[in-house]
Amino acid sequence: MIIKTKNNREVILRKLSTVDYEDLLNYLDGLSIDTKKRFGPHPFDKQSIADFYLDDTHIGYIAQETETTSIVGYSIIKIGYLQQDRFRLQSYDLRLDEKKDVTFAPSVADSWQSCGIGNALFHFILANLKPAEISRIILWGGVQAGNDKAVNYYKKNGFQTLGEFQHNGLNYDMVLQII
Numbered sequence: 001m002i003i004k005t006k007n008n009r010e011v012i013l014r015k016l017s018t019v020d021y022e023d024l025l026n027y028l029d030g031l032s033i034d035t036k037k038r039f040g041p042h043p044f045d046k047q048s049i050a051d052f053y054l055d056d057t058h059i060g061y062i063a064q065e066t067e068t069t070s071i072v073g074y075s076i077i078k079i080g081y082l083q084q085d086r087f088r089l090q091s092y093d094l095r096l097d098e099k100k101d102v103t104f105a106p107s108v109a110d111s112w113q114s115c116g117i118g119n120a121l122f123h124f125i126l127a128n129l130k131p132a133e134i135s136r137i138i139l140w141g142g143v144q145a146g147n148d149k150a151v152n153y154y155k156k157n158g159f160q161t162l163g164e165f166q167h168n169g170l171n172y173d174m175v176l177q178i179i
Contacts, residue, residue, distance in 0.1 A: 001013045001014070001124055002066065003116075003120045005112070005115040005116050005117060005120075006114070006115045006116045007112075007115045009065055009066075009067065009115075010065070010066040010067070011063045011064065011065055011066065011072060011073075011117060011120070012063070012064045012066055013061070013062075013063055013120060013121055013124040014061070014062060014064070015059065015060065015061055015062075015128075016053070016059075016060030016061060016062050016074075018050070018053070020060075020062060020071070021046055021049050021050060022046065023064075023069070023070070023071050024049060024060075024062070024071055024074060025044070025045070025046050025049065026070070026071070027070070027071035027072070027074060027109065028044040028074075029044065030109060030110075031107070031109065031110060032110045035107065035110055038107075038144060038147060038150070039105065039107040040141075041076050041078075041105045041140055041141075057078055057079040057080055058076060058077070058078055058079075059076070059077045059078075059079070060074065060075070060076055061074070061075045061076075061077070061121060061124065061125050061128075062074050062075075063108075063112075063117045063120070063121050071109075072108065072109045072112040072117060073106075073107065073108045073109065073112065073117040073118065073121050074106075074107050075104065075105065075106040075107065075121055075122070075125060076104070076105040076106075076140070077102050077103070077104055077125060077129070078102060078103040078104075078105075078140070079098070079099070079102055080098040080099075080101060080102070080103070081096050081098070081101050081103050081138055082103055082140065082141065085138075085141065085142075085173075088165055088173065089138065089162070089173065091163070092162040092163055092173065094136075094162070094175070097135070097136075100133065100134060100135040100136065100179075101134070101135065101136045101137075101138055102129065102134050102136070102137055102138070103137075103138050103139070103140045104125075104137045104138065104139060104140060105139075105140035105141075106118055106121065106122065108121075113149070114149075118153055119153075119156075119157065122157055126178070129178070133179065134178055134179075135177070135178055135179040136175055136176065136177055136178060136179075137159075137175065137176040137178065138173075138174075138175050139154065139159070139173065139174045139175070141167070141171070142165065142167075142171035142172055142173045142174065143171060143172050143174060144169060144170070144171055145164070145169070145170040145171060145172055146169065146170070151172065154174050154176075157176065158176050159174040159175060159176045160174060160175055160176070160177070161173070161174050162174065162175055
């Protein structure tokens, strides 16, 4: 799918492929220190990325600028939930379901933030999840409470705050009920 961003550039939204790993590594290397601190589902090296996607419960999505073919946005969906978050999520009275819940980790290149890529990629992912009858999207490791831009992004997209937890500062667990 091709979209036009707020900065009037064309971007392709699609699933990540094994041929994208080098470009993905370049994308990750180009993120600011602050953005890297907020996005860490896997280490930022090519072998770790390849190993991460050997697990068929991980699905990568990218936003790729058409002119330069550079990746400008990257999101991960994990079918199910993170085991290390299980007890905390259950403490909110969530009845977790490995087949109907997914975990979501989005990122957008610093220079492309606020251009509409995050929203477009999220809605592209939602459309891809619909045939699988996914009922709920859980944030991967929550969101840092001090990251107002991200918290507002999630709220704008319908996520609800479940509660708070401490991990390198205050974080919010958030979830989007789809069905």
